Amino acid sequence: MAFRLAADSIRKAIAHLCKFGDTDVFPHLPELAFFRDESSQVVDELRQLDLDAYNPSGAIEALAPKSRFGFRITHQLSAVDTLLLLAAVIEIGDLIEHRRLPATGIEAFSYRFTPNDDESIFLPNHTYKDWLHVQQARVQGSLKLKQVVFTDISDFYSRVSFHRLDNLLDEAAPSHGAARYIKKSLKFIRARQSFGLPVGGTAARILAELALADTDNALADHGISSTRFVDDFRIFLGAGDSPYDALGFLAQQLSINEGLGLNASKTRVYSRQEFLGHLESLVTDISTDAEGNALGALTANIYFDDAPDPADVETLKALNLLEYLQKELDQENYDMGRVKVLFRALRITKPQEAIDYISNNFSELLVFSKEVTLLMQAIENDYISCFDNLAETVVESILQPPASSVQLIRTWSLELFVRGVIAPSAALFRRLESLPTVTDKRQLHIIRSRLENKNYFRQNKTSFDQMSQLEQSAFVTGASCLPRDEYETWLQMIKPSFTAPTGHLFLRWLQTHKDRVILKLARSPQEATE
DSSP states (O other): OOOOOOHHHHHHHHHHHHHHOSOSSSOOOTHHHHHHHTHHHHHHHHTTOOTTTOOOOOEEEEEEEOSSSOEEEEEEEOHHHHHHHHHHHHHTHHHHHHTSOOTTSSSBOSOOBOOOSSSOOBOSSOSHHHHHHHHHHHHHTOTTEEEEEEEEBTTHHHHOBHHHHHHHHHHHSTTOHHHHHHHHHHHHHTTTOSBOOOSSOHHHHHHHHHHHHHHHHHHHHTTOEEEEETTEEEEEEETTOOHHHHHHHHHHIIIIIISOOBOGGGOEEEEHHHHHHHHHHHHHOSSSHHHHHHHHTTOSOGGGOOOOOHHHHHHHHTSOHHHHHHHHHTSTTOOHHHHHHHHHHHHHHOOTHHHHHHHHHTGGGGGGHHHHHHHHHHHHHHSTTTTGGGHHHHHHHHTSTTTTTOHHHHHHHHHHHHTTSSOOOHHHHHTTTTOOSHHHHHHHHHHHHHTTOHHHHHHHGGGGGGSOHHHHHHHHHHGGGSOHHHHHHHHHHHGGGOOSTTHHHHHHHHHHTTTTHHHHTTSOTTGGGO
16 A cells, blocks of 8 residues: 655645744744755655655654743654645645534634645634634624633643544545554654644644534534634523533533543633623733734734734834833733734834843743744844844853753744854853753754854764754754865765655755855745745
8 A cells, every 4th residue: 555645735735834834833944945945856756755654753842831830842843744744634634624614604713724826725814813803793793692601622732632533534534545644643743642733833733623623513513602713612602591501511522522621720701791801902902992903913823924014013113012011021920922912013113122121131031932032033134233242141041941941942042043143152152062952952053053163063974874863954954064075075975874755855955055054044934045
């Protein structure tokens, strides 16, 4: 038995990954620029790959902050495995979508798969912001609705059962090779567990929707008016409806059929007016309505992260966004999503005052290391070298809690050096060389390349075969700082060992773009080829 992906599925997966990245958690992988540059050759090679015979290489697992004192495990696959998994999901995306309630309704609102011709595989106008608006319209459009139940699933992604997902894939796409590969890939990713979807990637989002399709149908069949975005449920109740009955039905459906449970700490019942006020506060409680609407325009999901309206940008520039950010951070239970919206607003407006604010508060802002890093990069593009005085502070922060304890905080802090936002001295960099994880080592190879540390790559070329596959691509990318003749000769020597799918194409791409590779890594996957 052999299964090979359709060329169109691979092509759509490449376009989506190169537009939006391999995850929304980790910094993007350097190979994404390679996929964009060599997409035709990558498609030609991967469509010949027998996925029944191919075994994925697993994934990096890393702890990431979820709230002030909350955490979650996140995952990053190799670039090829990310591409293959997404392409396999795209291959049966229509079959998965067919099991869901129609997209014309609001019941199952999130991540509606659509095989369109643009770079996103998701239906537009189905962002989190749009979900807020449809809830508002639903209640305002019916005076009979008196209460709204808010609830979500506890640790949803990490609790999805492999056995249950296997059955759902068999029902959606019986005997399909793509379903077989998806099941195999998930088992390699979560090798030590019998449950859990990888957190952060596009493929898992579609599979998560499949996992809840039966629950959406059960609520509709039982006559319960509801809407859902990923694992967040809103149940609309009339005057005679019991919140307890509705929650009991949902809890029973999730527990018995899916092995999932509701999050009691986040479950509450709002009156009609409380609900409408809560929705309004999500986007318009900053100051005036116009200012709130400008921020609200930024709440779109990452997959619809288009440039904001110029009028909204001008409104944002008139706001004291740093003051709003500090007020939010001073709250005992700050809203993580709201903080991220404020950081994005700052990244768009790039106020010069943010330089001193970040410099004076860098250690306190570390829990938002991704947002801080992206903001610093945006500001540094306009004010060159404005953060160079922070090099020692960043190194010290990386070596102590919370960065030393939480991988994603450390990863995004190191990204300041990877992207060239800050240039560490050789002496400062030596303090980082003992960082232990594969993710750390990948980034250290790129930083060494920026520092032109040719001797390191010369001394460690013979150890290449002892590195994991996930580390090898970063090492060979970093080694591009070597003189051209030396680099090209070495690439030819390691070619027999670089046997992963598209590996030889990647080496050829590195050779062709040797002098631009590191610069590409400082940009988004889309910008890297422009």
